[in-house]
Amino acid sequence: MNSKQQPDWWRYSATSWHQLLELMSELQPTTVGQCANQASWQLLKVGDTNTNFKLSLAHQDYFVQFVDQAKLEQLPSGEYASQTRLVSENPVLSKWLPKCLLDTEVIRVSTWLDARPTINQDFNNPDRVVELSRLLSELHHSELSLPELDMKKHLAKYYEIARANKNADPLRLETLYKQGQKLTGYFVASNSCHNDISPGNLLSGYQLFLVDWEYAAISDPLFELAGVVVNFDLSDQQEQELVTEYRKQSGIKVDIDKLEAMKDLYQIISELWYMENE
Template identity: 30%
Template sequence: MKQEITEKIKALSCFEDPQDIEALGGGLTNVNVLLRDGDRKFVVRLGEDIPEHGVMRWNELAISQAASLLGISPKIVHNEPGVLVLEFVEGRTFNETDVREPDALLRIITLIKTTHQELGRHLEQPVLTFWPPHVNRSYLARLQAEGSTHQKALPDLHRQNTMLEQAIGPINLVIAHNDLLAANFIDDGNALWLIDWEYGGFNSPLFDLAGLASNNGLSEQQERAMLEQYFETNSDPIWRSYMAMKCCSLLRETLWSMTSEIHSELDVDYAAYTSENNAKLALALADFKQT
């Protein structure tokens, strides 16, 4: 870990004697650091606004505070520009296999539904809207203007985005997480925690459900069971809309990675990540066309 990061953390006013400072893996848009201060552990998230991805730290802070009040996310102990300090949750961070485990998946869907139904009651200020087709249009325009190496693919991706927005149809708005990677779930042995709210905001519940499925390799049987648990009804009437949102989610992840190829300074192989998500998108689109 860079010396300037260590010195910055040691200088934070919320700590008396920070020790055992070490980098945590997994961050694609920020640096996460674990440390001990006395007999307590904390996580420090370091990251500025990222306009090209629509990441605004004031928005992340507002939703993180609401999630903490709801009891589904760690307590915030300090914040300042570019810095968010949270209590450390002792527990097991999920991987994709964990998410697919039947009992864990039931718990996750319950947590997502609770988030959608109750998180907004704890918000104390306006927050952003995260509408995937609009996010995708913003990425496409930026990639075109900045001369992305993926120029030839952009017109077709734009057509797909327009078609998918029409297929999604009318939506209900909830406060959603919008980045349901396996590593954002922590099991402390009693409860599940949901962390990293930098993309949080108003969205359709279908986006979180579709993102959960595509990020963690759920089978169609699991997807249908997920929808039936969440909506308490047969999945058939919403299946086409859900599949369109799943494709839109994968398109957004692909465009996110293409944009990160240009802008990110983190040591991540974004070109490989673009290729991986493009392949997932192609498969999902083929499935969607059969609905």
């Protein structure tokens, strides 16, 4: 079979196939034909708006991500943007993510990381808390050309998408939306944020790495911090240690009452997302 021909088992766009081959022809011209071998591909996970694989070629492994075009409306900007490449080219932030090799509206490719998902127990390690706080500080103080997250519109968008799901409880939906509307008054979009720091996106290896930047936007640092607390199910002690170190590293004021409001808002957004995707 011609290595440039899309294989029969390929379930993604022809554009993504050709873009992948063009990249690999530059990186590994002698082994590009291995891309057509289904055994070279290991399914990792299906994310919110993407599907992820490990691509193993003769001399190098790669992380390959295919974008679900039908779910792009869930992103802060409502459309695709090259967020990963943008961040990877930032001199301060580039060390926190794998090298981005390709970032288009249909496919993303980066170097493979020998790392695992971060878990709750990692927050018992003071060194990891210091490292994460430094990552957050550098991110929140960076000046990236990101879309601004309009939380009222974001909440309304998730509410409307969830309403389209016939299995969603309409009374629960209405309650969540009204609660969320009240909480949006605390939200202030002021800093560069990742907006989706979760176990699958925060990886632990010889250092911490942060991947999947498609939700990145100018957002509220305390909404970001709230997401960490919620997604990793931090205990009160773990949360206090993270907040204390984050304050020290970033110099950003952490109003505890606002943080509580942001945790509630984050949980509402998360529940709406699960309702729309169940």
